[in-house]
Amino acid sequence: MDVTAGTTQALAPPIDHVGSVPPVAGARRTISVVPVRGLPIVAVVLVGLVVSIAGNWLWALDFFHVVGGGLWTAIDLFVGLVVGPIIGRMSIPARMEFSSRFMPKMVLLMPTLVTMTLGSGFQLARHLGNLSSAYPNHAWIVASFVVVGVMAVIALGLLEPANIAVLFEMRKPQPNGEVIGRLMKRFIYTAGITGLMQVATLVIMTRLASA
């Protein structure tokens, strides 16, 4: 992503009758689609994951899976069921102001958490023999694959594109409030669905952990 920043209104003005937001001189703030300062942290996490897999370090794999999965599940639940409905009740200028600060963080955070959770989880299951069809709870493992698969389709096909498109719209000199409102609505609904699906993940994982 071009990380050269665009700009938007720091305090967004009201939307005019056609849904576009008039620019206000002197009140513009830089927007970066990808927060560059976070990239070294992502690199450290990914290198740590590769080293843990290569070294067959069970503790490290467990750490990556529990920490990554816990954060992924909690953030999805919180954004989908708490933050999403709050954003949905905001005015479009307020949504824009919030999104311009919130969404770039999500662009970096969520793919990193998903990669570290799934990579370490698959290796952990392989080491513990949970992938084998002889494992008594193999059906629960497959159920977790299905839940993650459905969430991946929703997140990659609908949620993330809406997230990026909103950021690009806000970088325009005159953002279209109607486009932003529609994309934000898509983001809020899909975040809600993935949030609800994370409840299924919690049920499956606690079931497996207590087996």
Added chain:
Amino acid sequence: MSADSHALLGATDRPAERLPPVTELAIATLALVVAGGVYMAAHIPGRVPLGPAVGLAAAALAVLVVNVAMLSRVSDFAWPTFTRVAGWTLLAYLVIAGMLEYVFVYDHTPGRVLALLSGMLAVFAVNVPLVLGFTVARYQTPASATHEAVGT
């Protein structure tokens, strides 16, 4: 007039060319790849009956090819934005697909299964940038409109 075309009108102040259902087809591709991946992961490390997985991968590839072909026929589109977004996304998803490939190779996944998984990863790594680039670019001003504005 649809809501989407109205949004495009608002962005460019002129009628927009009707866009193909890129998002819908990309979601279908993703669903087929994910279904194939789940099917194979459910059998690994045992023997994987490859027939259904090959069918799903072939269907995913076919939908992706149709999708790319339909989009490439659109002339009135913000191609520079699409290329920029899809290019950077492709780089990011090559890293993610590379991580998964590394895990499969590290686990000594058998040759034919590995080849099929690699093919699915390749479809995945192309499909996600396609839908991301399209979703961003459809709301941007097409290059032709910029030239018209400069010309007038």
